[in-house]
Amino acid sequence: xxxxxxxxxxxxxxxxxxxxxxxxxxxxxxxxxxxxxxxxxxxxxxxxxxxxxxxxxxxxxxxxxxxxxxxxxxxxxxxxxxxxxxxxxxxxxxxxxxxxxxxxxxxxxxxxxxxxxxxxxxxxxxxxxxxxxxxxxxxxxxxxxxxxxxxxxxxxxxxxxxxxxxx
Amino acid sequence: xxxxxxxxxxxxxxxxxxxxxxxxxxxxxxxxxxxxxxxxxxxxxxxxxxxxxxxxxxxxxxxxxxxxxxxxxxxxxxxxxxxxxxxxxxxxxxxxxxxxxxxxxxxxxxxxxxxxxxxxxxxxxxxxxxxxxxxxxxxxxxxxxxxxxxxxxxxxxxxxxxxxxxxxxxxxxxxxxxxxxxxxxxxxxxxxxxxxxxxxxxxxxxxxxxxxxxxxxxxxxxxxxxxxxxxxxxxxxxxxxxxxxxxxxxxxxxxxxxxxxxxxxxxxxxxxxxxxxxxxxxxxxxxxxxxxxxxxxxxxxxxxxxxxxxxxxxxxxxxxxxxxxxxxxxxxxxxxxxxxxxxxxxxxxxxxxxxxxxxxxxxxxxxxxxxxxxxxxxxxxxxxxxxxxxxxxxxxxxxxxxxxxxxxxxxxxxxxxxxxxxxxxxxxxxxxxxxxxxxxxxxxxxxxxxxxxxxxxxxxxxxxxxxxxxxxxxxxxxxxxxxxxxxxxxxxxx
Numbered sequence: 094x095x096x097x098x099x100x101x102x103x104x105x106x107x108x109x110x111x112x113x114x115x116x117x118x119x120x121x122x123x124x125x126x127x128x129x130x131x132x133x134x135x136x137x138x139x140x141x142x143x144x145x146x147x148x149x150x151x152x153x154x155x156x157x158x159x160x161x162x163x164x165x166x167x168x169x170x171x172x173x174x175x176x177x178x179x180x181x182x183x184x185x186x187x188x189x190x191x192x193x194x195x196x197x198x199x200x201x202x203x204x205x206x207x208x209x210x211x212x213x214x215x216x217x218x219x220x221x222x223x224x225x226x227x228x229x230x231x232x233x234x235x236x237x238x239x240x241x242x243x244x245x246x247x248x249x250x251x252x253x254x255x256x257x258x259x260x
Numbered sequence: 261x262x263x264x265x266x267x268x269x270x271x272x273x274x275x276x277x278x279x280x281x282x283x284x285x286x287x288x289x290x291x292x293x294x295x296x297x298x299x300x301x302x303x304x305x306x307x308x309x310x311x312x313x314x315x316x317x318x319x320x321x322x323x324x325x326x327x328x329x330x331x332x333x334x335x336x337x338x339x340x341x342x343x344x345x346x347x348x349x350x351x352x353x354x355x356x357x358x359x360x361x362x363x364x365x366x367x368x369x370x371x372x373x374x375x376x377x378x379x380x381x382x383x384x385x386x387x388x389x390x391x392x393x394x395x396x397x398x399x400x401x402x403x404x405x406x407x408x409x410x411x412x413x414x415x416x417x418x419x420x421x422x423x424x425x426x427x428x429x430x431x432x433x434x435x436x437x438x439x440x441x442x443x444x445x446x447x448x449x450x451x452x453x454x455x456x457x458x459x460x461x462x463x464x465x466x467x468x469x470x471x472x473x474x475x476x477x478x479x480x481x482x483x484x485x486x487x488x489x490x491x492x493x494x495x496x497x498x499x500x501x502x503x504x505x506x507x508x509x510x511x512x513x514x515x516x517x518x519x520x521x522x523x524x525x526x527x528x529x530x531x532x533x534x535x536x537x538x539x540x541x542x543x544x545x546x547x548x549x550x551x552x553x554x555x556x557x558x559x560x561x562x563x564x565x566x567x568x569x570x571x572x573x574x575x576x577x578x579x580x581x582x583x584x585x586x587x588x589x590x591x592x593x594x595x596x597x598x599x600x601x602x603x604x605x606x607x608x609x610x611x612x613x614x615x616x617x618x619x620x621x622x623x624x625x626x627x628x629x630x631x632x633x634x635x636x637x638x639x640x641x642x643x644x645x646x647x648x649x650x651x652x653x654x655x656x657x658x659x660x661x662x663x664x665x666x667x668x669x670x671x672x673x674x675x676x677x678x679x680x681x682x683x684x685x686x687x688x689x690x691x692x693x694x695x696x697x698x699x700x701x702x703x704x705x706x707x708x709x710x711x712x713x714x715x716x717x718x719x720x721x722x723x724x725x726x727x728x729x730x731x732x733x734x735x736x737x738x739x740x741x742x743x744x745x746x747x748x749x750x751x752x753x754x
Contacts, residue, residue, distance in 0.1 A: 098413045105313075106306055165278070167285070179300070191311060207319070210312060210316070214313045243269075246305075
C-alpha cells in the first residue's frame with residue numbers, strides 16, 4: 094500500500110482522463126485500492142506497480158462509467174478504452190514536472206484568480222457562490238475561469254520547454 | 261470563429277467541468293475518435309485538472325491552519341497597549357471555549373474564530389484534526405497538533421497520534437501505521453494499531469480494514485491490522501459489530517447486514533481469512549497494551565498548540581539538562597488523584613490574563629483532588645515561546661512562583677526528579693510585581709521580556725508566552741487540574 098500512496102496522484106490523473114466527475118474518480122480509486130490490496134501478492138516490486146495499478150484502475154473506471162452513464166452524458170466505452178490505453182503511455186515523472194511548473198505559474202496569478210480556479214474543487218457550485226459573493230454573473234466567471242485555465246496550460250507548457258532547454 | 265482544435269479543447273474543458281450538452285458530447289466523441297492529438301489533449305487536461313484539484317485542497321488546508329491564531333505576544337512597555345492586547349488575547353481563548361465540540365462541525369468550529377465560521381466556507385475535505393502527538397514521525401512533514409486533517413492517506417512511521425473527527429470520534433493511532441481518512445465518520449486502517457473512542461454523537465462511526473468493517477455501537481475498542489493483513493478487534497468498553505468488507509458504495513448501515521458478528525466488552529477476535537468469514541477468539545489486550553506505553557489518551561488533554569510538546573518520560577536530571585534543538589514548552593504529567601489534605605497556596609485560580617507572578621497567592625481548599633502537570637520551558641534563544649494547552653477538566657490552580665513550586669514538588673511532583681535547576685538560578689515565571697514589568701533586570705533570569713499567562717473563562721485553556729534566559733533561568737509552572745481518574749502516576753525513569 095506504500096506504493097499506492099506514493100503513486101496515488103498519477104493514478105488519480107489516469108482515472109480523471111477516463112471519467113467525467115471527481116466523485117467517480119474518487120470512488121474508482123477507492124475500489125481500485127481494495128482490489129490492489131487483495132491482489133498485492135501478484136506484485137513483485139515497485140517498478141511494476143504503476144502499469145499493474147493502472148490496469149486495475151482502468152477496469153474499475155469502466156465500471157464506474159456505467160454507473161455514471163445512468164444519470165449524465167458520458168463518452169462511450171469504446172473511446173474510454175482507447176483513452177485508457179493511450180494514457181498508459183504517460184511518461185513517468187511527467188505529472189510531477191507539470192505540478193512543479195503549475196505551482197510556479199499559479200504564483201503569477203492574483204489571489205482572486207487563484208480563488209476562482211480553486212472554487213469548483215472546494216465546494217459544489219463553488220463558482221456560482223463566488224459569483225454571488227462578488228456580484229458577478231456565474232457565466233462571466235465560468236468564462237474567466239476557462240481563460241485562466243488556458244493561460245495556465247500555456248504557462249506550464251512554456252515553463253517545461255524552457256526547463257528542457259536549460260538542462 | 262474558433263479553430264477546430266480550440267473548439268475541441270473547449271469541449272474537453274466543458275466536459276470535465278460537467279457542463280456539456282448532448283450535442284457537445286457527441287461532437288467531442290467524434291473528434292476524439294478521429295484525432296489522436298485531441299485524445300492527448302484530453303489526457304493532458306486530466307493531469308492539469310488533477311494537479312489543480314490537489315493545489316486547491318492544499319491551499320484550503322493552509323488557509324484553514326493560518327486562521328488559527330495563538331494569543332499574540334502582548335508585552336509592551338506602555339500599560340495601555342498591554343491592557344488592550346490582553347483583552348484581545350483573552351477573547352481568543354474564550355472563542356476556543358465557546359466553540360467546544362458539540363456537533364458535526366464542532367472540530368472545525370473549535371479552530372475557527374466565531375466571526376469567520378459562518379461566513380467562510382470550510383474546506384470540504386477537512387474531516388478531523390490532529391489533537392496531539394507523542395514522539396510522532398510522519399511520512400509527510402507539516403502535520404502539527406491542532407492542524408486540520410483532510411481526506412487522504414497518511415503514514416505514521418512511529419509514535420502515537422491522537423485525532424478527533426468532526427463528528428466527535430476520537431482515534432489514537434500507534435505507528436507504524438498506514439491509514440486513510442475517508443469521511444468525517446470513516447477511517448480506513450491499512451496497517452497498524454489504533455484505539456477508537458466513540459462518544460454518543462459519533463455513533464455509526466465506521467472503521468474499515470482491508471478485510472472488515474467495524475461498526476461501533478457506542479464504545480471503545482482497539483483495532484490492529486498486522487503484517488499478514490489480519491484484522492484483530494479488542495473491545496475495551498461497550499459493544500461492536502464486525503462485518504466482512506463489502507462494496508463501499510453501499511451505505512454502511514449495520515442492521516442491513518445479516519453477517520455481522522457482535523463482540524462484547526473484554527473480548528477480542530481475529531478475522532480468519534480461510535474462505536469463510538469467521539472470527540477466532542484471541543487474548544484480549546487493554547488499551548495500554550495496544551498503544552504501547554503511550555499514555556496520552558489518559559492525560560486529560562484535548563489540545564496542544566504552538567511550541568508545546570508532551571514529555572513522556574522524565575529522568576532525575578532531565579530538568580537540569582540544557583536545552584538543545586528547538587525551544588519548546590514540555591508538558592510533564594506528574595501525580596494523579598492527589599487529595600489535598602490542607603489548603604494549598606497557588607499563584608492563580610481564576611480566569612484572566614496575568615503578567616506578573618507574585619508570591620501573594622490564592623488558596624485551593626483542602627479536600628480537593630487534583631492531577632498535577634509540570635510545564636517546563638526549554639529555550640535555546642531566549643525569545644518568547646508560545647502555545648495553548650487545553651485540558652479536559654478545569655484547572656483548579658496555577659503555580660508559577662518559585663516558593664510555591666518548591667512547596668508543591670513534594671505532593672504533586674514526580675518522586676526522584678531533581679526539580680530545582682541551578683543553585684541560585686531562577687525558577688517559576690517573572691516578573692513578580694507590576695513595577696518589574698518595565699524593569700529588565702528583574703526579568704533577567706527569565707529572559708529578555710516578561711512572561712505571560714492567560715487562563716480562559718471556563719478554566720480549561722491556558723495560553724502561554726514565556727521567556728527564559730537559556731544560560732541562567734528555568735521557567736516552570738505547575739498546573740493542577742480537577743482529578744476524576746484512577747490512572748496511576750507515570751513511571752519515573754531513574
